[in-house]
Amino acid sequence: MNGAVVFSVVATGTGIAAMVAAAVALRALGSWRGRVESLEAGLAGLRRELEMLASISARTGRHVQRVEQEFSGVAERIDLVESRGAAMPGSLDEAISWARRGVDADKLAQQFGLTSAEAELVSRLHGVKRSA
DSSP states (O other): OOHHHHHHHHHHHHHHHHHHHHHHHHHHHHHHHHHHHHHHHHHHHHHHHHHHHHHHHHHHHHHHHHHHHHTHHHHHHHHHHHHHHHHSTTHHHHHHHHHHTTOOHHHHHHHHTOOHHHHHHHHHHHSOOOOO
């Protein structure tokens, strides 16, 4: 065997090995391409879900703001009632007692610092029942 034949056999073997390696690489590339496409589809689904969650979050935020606006005065009113109760301990109990003795709502409001609606409520709930 001369050098040219050996070189030719080695070159052919190397070429076949390179072709096999290329075929294996192409097959692996096809497998990876399928995996990438699957991941991209999953990512698109996640994007849609994220957009839906963002929309829900925005609507919830607007709803919370609306509720806060509707009930913003409640905290102030509670503070007022609590401070009134601290300033005049037992005044509501005393107003109830007076209402049970027949004192009218106007007098209860004046005497105990109740609003007219509060005094009317105390009078209706605890006052003397009058027959019509």
